[in-house]
Amino acid sequence: MKIFVVLPAYNEEKQIGNVIRSLKKNGYKNIVVVDDGSSDKTSSISRKEGAIVVRNIMNMGVGGASVAGIEYSFRIGADIVVTIDSDGQHDVKDIKKVITPLLNNSADVVSGSRMFNPKGMPLIRRIGNFGLSFITFILFGIWSTDSQSGFRAVTKHAWKKMHIKATGYEYNSDMLREVRYQNLRFKEVPIRVIYTEYSLSKGQSVMGGVRTFISILKRRFLG
Amino acid sequence: MNIVQMLIIIFAVYAIVKVVLRLRDKSLSPVESFLWAILWVGVIFAAIFPNTLIELSNDLGLGKTLNMLVYLSILLLFYLVFRLYSALDKLDHRFNTLVKELSIERTIKRKKSK
Numbered sequence: 001m002k003i004f005v006v007l008p009a010y011n012e013e014k015q016i017g018n019v020i021r022s023l024k025k026n027g028y029k030n031i032v033v034v035d036d037g038s039s040d041k042t043s044s045i046s047r048k049e050g051a052i053v054v055r056n057i058m059n060m061g062v063g064g065a066s067v068a069g070i071e072y073s074f075r076i077g078a079d080i081v082v083t084i085d086s087d088g089q090h091d092v093k094d095i096k097k098v099i100t101p102l103l104n105n106s107a108d109v110v111s112g113s114r115m116f117n118p119k120g121m122p123l124i125r126r127i128g129n130f131g132l133s134f135i136t137f138i139l140f141g142i143w144s145t146d147s148q149s150g151f152r153a154v155t156k157h158a159w160k161k162m163h164i165k166a167t168g169y170e171y172n173s174d175m176l177r178e179v180r181y182q183n184l185r186f187k188e189v190p191i192r193v194i195y196t197e198y199s200l201s202k203g204q205s206v207m208g209g210v211r212t213f214i215s216i217l218k219r220r221f222l223g
Numbered sequence: 224m225n226i227v228q229m230l231i232i233i234f235a236v237y238a239i240v241k242v243v244l245r246l247r248d249k250s251l252s253p254v255e256s257f258l259w260a261i262l263w264v265g266v267i268f269a270a271i272f273p274n275t276l277i278e279l280s281n282d283l284g285l286g287k288t289l290n291m292l293v294y295l296s297i298l299l300l301f302y303l304v305f306r307l308y309s310a311l312d313k314l315d316h317r318f319n320t321l322v323k324e325l326s327i328e329r330t331i332k333r334k335k336s337k
Contacts (some may be wrong), residue, residue, distance in 0.1 A: 052330065057325060060322060068327060071327060074328075076334075
């Protein structure tokens with residue numbers, strides 16, 4: 001089984017090198033960084049560290065970047081693709097946990113959930129996260145404790161069935177919607193989150209959460 | 224015929240000419256042109272025979288003619304906004320696919336040339 005790790009990155013020169021090194025140290029050789037139109041050294045650092053760089057000519061959003069990276073990986077021969085954040089908030093040791101249900105064929109899509117152990121997550125983010133998970137459940141009929149998690153793993157077979165349109169943060173809910181609509185098997189596994197001042201400054205803001213909410217609504221009612 | 228009626232008619236004729244021109248250069252489809260033409264012909268008709276409009280709105284129980292016009296205009300606007308939204312969404316999706324494909328193809332090419 002060929003496993004590829006995709007890192008959607010927008011201006012992540014501070015952390016991307018560390019994340020790639022840590023992936024290599026843990027035995028992951030196929031690393032794809034999607035530079036989502038960064039204006040800093042994200043691309044050059046990633047190449048220097050030995051990752052493949054897919055560079056978007058302009059900023060598409062985390063969803064657009066993830067989709068480009070996943071599709072590229074499957075085209076060049078991946079069997080399983082894992083996406084993790086490039087700000088260093090995910091522990092690469094958790095990749096094993098996330099891909100295990102795919103390897104033993106008990107799921108098609110797996111999501112790493114931060115909500116089994118949300119210690120360190122600011123209260124406002126916990127509330128926002130729950131709200132968006134609840135809305136995703138009401139609108140798409142699929143329950144996830146952490147619908148906004150970027151730590152996901154998907155098989156080639158499942159990816160081929162999905163039609164993901166979203167390009168922003170609503171991508172995470174859009175993927176769950178496709179899991180539901182295409183009758184794919186879904187599992188959640190607990191993951192650890194490394195909260196640093198840097199990783200907290202990244203990710204969704206309150207206004208970002210509101211925008212995501214509006215985008216999910218649009219996707220549900222206007223297609 | 225008063226000056227307002229004449230202005231409305233002139234404007235509507237101008238709009239019809241525009242519709243025909245856009246049909247010719249194929250920026251409007253025949254069906255769309257037809258719908259727009261009907262709308263403007265309706266406007267001309269209402270300007271020439273305002274009484275028929277009053278009778279029609281009375282028959283429909285909508286009271287004053289103006290009310291009916293406002294209702295129809297709002298409906299039309301809603302429809303146009305929806306059309307615009309759909310067109311924009313389609314364009315956005317196409318654009319995203321284009322950027323994505325470009326990024327992927329460029330990466331594959333770069334890898335091959337190494």
